[in-house]
Amino acid sequence: MSTAREAGRPGEEAILKAAIAVMAEHGYHGTSVRDIAERAGLSPAAMYYHFTSKQDVLATLMERGIERLLTRTRAALAEAGDAPEDRLSAIVEVQVLFHLESQAATLLGTTELRALEEPLRGKHKAKRLQQQRLFDQVIEEGIAQGVFTTSLPQEAARAIVVMCTGVAGWFSPRGKLSREQVVRHYQRLALDMVGAGPGDGGAGRGRVRGRRS
């Protein structure tokens, strides 16, 4: 059921998918409406039935992406319980998996933000800031509860988001790490970055792999 809401009209989906593939290769400015239509197996006229312009395609891709990320992050927080470590781990998982599930699309979101025209670019940036604020809040709550000890909560929050978003730039399904391993490693790194677990005699460190030497 959950896919139905995201699916949209079939023609539209095929165009967006084609646009991601072509723009990932040639960039927004190196891609024409005709290129996208051809990749989708449609005529340019058929494409204009769904989208008013190449800019409209990009805007739709970017808006859907950030909306899905926000929705998933909020859902993860709603399910994560109260422990700050669990809440941070939950949103790190979403941030990493989201950027691994659709690497080409999310990389496009990073590299082609400048190609998005105003006022859409400003709106998109505001939504990214909302996403960042969710991380800020979780870390601030952890500090208020004495569970996180970093003296740099905002900087840690931003660095964690950048680090998790960055997986889209290097992850390879043929590499030595599975998606699940990347998630667990980044949860551990994020907890280290906020100074989680100073009161447990250092047991917090290396929790993912557990047995060290």
Place this chain on the structure above:
Amino acid sequence: MSTAREAGRPGEEAILKAAIAVMAEHGYHGTSVRDIAERAGLSPAAMYYHFTSKQDVLATLMERGIERLLTRTRAALAEAGDAPEDRLSAIVEVQVLFHLESQAATLLGTTELRALEEPLRGKHKAKRLQQQRLFDQVIEEGIAQGVFTTSLPQEAARAIVVMCTGVAGWFSPRGKLSREQVVRHYQRLALDMVGAGPGDGGAGRGRVRGRRS
């Protein structure tokens, strides 16, 4: 004296500077040789005196960038002494400052890597890997000496590079943090990520700001 080597011929420098500015706005594929020449105040013919093509301009920008970064990182390591914390802090400083000094150029290096044609792209990636290996080595040395305790040295090394490189995407000279503050914060975050200072009773945490509450 050190600037002489980097300066190149004046016309060449003006073209590269113009190319960074124009490509930052319109992307590699959205930029023509004529656009670059115009921004540099030259005729296209004058530009072809210095570069064979737009691709040649991009390749020169990318190669100079990674070479300078490697040179500065190695120099920082040569001067940093033996303590793993100092060595990691030194290369974090280089990585952050390099990406803050020329934000537009380094962002271009990230967003337009796909526009670099083979075999240059492969060569560029190999040099990026050399840079990554310098971080890997510093962290591995720190672990071997018992100073760093992370169970995820390679992942921490990559995440630190991604985080430091990412400053080019968000830093603003009009923001609340100075470049120097960003450097100090990221040094602290990097040390947290490798689990530095577990034997100092937690004094390592928050060292940058020191007095907490």
